[in-house]
Amino acid sequence: MPPTPKASQSLHGGSKSEASLFLSDNSKRALEKIRDLMRDAIQMKKNELPDLTLSKLREEYLKLDWESRQRALLVLATQFGVDRKRVHDLISHYESLSTDGGEESDAAEAARYRTEHDLRSALMPLSARLFEQMNGQAGGLKFLVDLRADLIATVKEKNLAALRALDSELKGMFATWLGPACLELQQITWANSAALLERIVVYEAVHPISNLYDLKRRLGVGRRCYGYFHPAIPGEPLVFIEVALTNEIVGSIQNVLFEEPPIAEEEATTAIFYSISSTQTGLAGIDLGHFLIKRVVRLLRQEIPNIQTFVTLSPIPGFLKWLLPKLKLQIRYAQVGAEDIIEMSDPPSTTFKENLLLPEEESNLVEACGKDKESISGMQILHDLLTSSDHEWAKSAKLVEVLRAPLMRLCARYLIVEKKRGRALDQVTNFHVRNGASVERLNWMGDTSIKGLETSAGIMVNYIYRLENIDTNNQAYLNKGIIAASPAIEQYLQSRL
Known part of the structure; x- marks a missing residue:
């Protein structure tokens, strides 16, 4: 729905182009029309039928270009708020x-x-009444979801308090309207409409679907796909999850995506959740995946009683984003010397010096690359390998083996130890442990795709959902920041520097 925003556009005409400093007569008239329609819809009484006004409002808003939409949202945020x-x-x-x-x-x-x-009523902004009116109309919920996508983009560009408050108000209403009781769980199969299957291909965000054969395999025997649907947005899942049925915990996404199922479905003992995708930008921050996973677990236990293990095969998208800057900083320390840091024109934000590699790991790296330890550090070698343009290291069996120990250890540290405001630094980890899962296993070269090598050096992780421990894990994490982990993961942490 949203037109593509341009960097040069702003709410107040802050473009370099002089013409953008002022609204054209057509834009002024369109904005006045939008404002009048908003006011009419809000002022309607409950026994009136606002369908025509709301339909007209949607129609006029959709005609607007990006800058005019931003202005309309600002009008909604500033002129239809709380009567202070x-x-x-x-x-x-x-x-x-x-x-x-x-x-x-x-x-x-x-x-x-x-x-x-009266005070509670007065504290409800007029915009909330408009949202409620719109949600009650056919097509209204989808319009509001798309409108919030515009709002999110506008807040990102123009971080104004009124816009943030409007976004918070609409987000809170979505959280109420889209509770589990309001959503329908449906299995998505090859027999579904072409339009729905096309949406699955477009919205798959974790492991892109390359062609129809790939899609058919993901929906075929030994594989499942489930989505949460809302009656007001038919034919379009709000979030969907892909599942592989196996007889063991799998550590390679390439095996899941491209190999045939090893066993018949009824013999499966393990359900592997390998992809979960949200389809609506406007529902950012609404935790639908949390409910979806638990619903699917219950459904699979009913349909295939043999399945007792529920585990993910998850990417680690932030690992190298965390590791490479740390390597670069420590290399800088080694080159300059800690005593000279204070005198630098652009000193690092931290004065914490550490060698990220164990002595044995550093020696193995230097030796494997045929370097002299006196001329180059292991951290420099590691940084150079991980940032090489074609990931040549992944094609060398020797380097793959040498890099395994340090990267698996550092990845365990990233997942379990590194936190921000008491929560896991990695967003995927935060999502699953908040849901009650524990970190079960790291998988070396679990994703050998270009994306996998670029984001996590090919490492993937299994989070396991043990039903008897979900509540305990959830409370330990939310109350104390403790991330439940298996003995194998704890072993990596014991070898920390």
């Missing part, structure tokens, strides 16, 4: 009802309740 004067007056009135601690009469207590009710 009324809120102030109600607060003053409420304070005037305060007693000196004695008992209140029934009339006084009733007045207090009425004022509290």
Whole structure:
């Protein structure tokens, strides 16, 4: 739905082009029309039928170019918010009802309740009433989802308090409207409509679907795909998950994607969740995947009682984004010397010096590359290998073996130890451990695709959902920041520097 935003556009015409400093007459008229339609829709009484007005509002908004849409959102955020004067007056009135601690009469207590009710009503922005009206109309929910996608992009470009508040309000309403009780779980198969299957191909965000044969294999025997649907957005999943049915925990995504299922479905003992994709930018921050995984687990246990192991095969998209800057910083320390850091014109943000490699790991790296330890450090070699343009190291059996120990150890540290505000630094880890999973196993060269090598040096991770431990793991993480991990993962951490 949204037109592509351009970097040169802004809410206030902040483009280098002089013409963009002012709205054209057509744009002014379109914006006035949008404002009037918003006001009409909000002021309608419950017994009136706002279908025509809301349909017209949607139609006019969709005609707008990107800059005009941003302006319309700013109008909605600033001119249809909370009546602050009324809120102030109600607060003053409420304070005037305060007693000196004695008992209140029934009339006084009733007045207090009425004022509290009026205050709650006054604190609801007018925009929320518009959203409620729109959600009640055919096509309204989808329009609001797409509108929030515009809003998210606008907030990113113009970080204004009014726009942030509008986004928070709409996000909160989505969280209510899209609860598990409102969503339908459906299995997606090759027999579904071509339009739906095309959406699966387009929205698959983790492991792109290359062709129809690839799609058919993912929906065939030994594979499952489930989606959450909302009745108001038919034929389009809000989020979907792909599952492989096997007899063991698999560590290679290439095996899952391209090899035939090893066993018949009814003999499967393990369900591997290898991809989960959200389809709506406008639902960012709405945790639908959390509910989807648990629903699918319950369904699979009913359909295939032999399945007792529920595990993911997950990417680690942030690993090298974390590791490479740390390597670069420590290389810089080694070259300059800690005592000279203070005198640098652009000193690092941290003065913490560490060797990221164990002595044996560094020696093995230097030897494998035929280098002199006195002339180049192991960290420099590691950085150069991981940033090589064609990932040549992945084609060398010797280098693959030498890099395994340090990268697996550092990856375990990244997943378990590295945190931000008490939560896992890795977003995928945060998602699964918050859902009650534990970190089960790291898989060396689990994803040998270009994307896998570029983001995680080919490492993938299995998060396991042990049903009896889900609540305990969830509470330990939310209350204490503890990430549950298997003994194999803990072993990597014991060899930390």
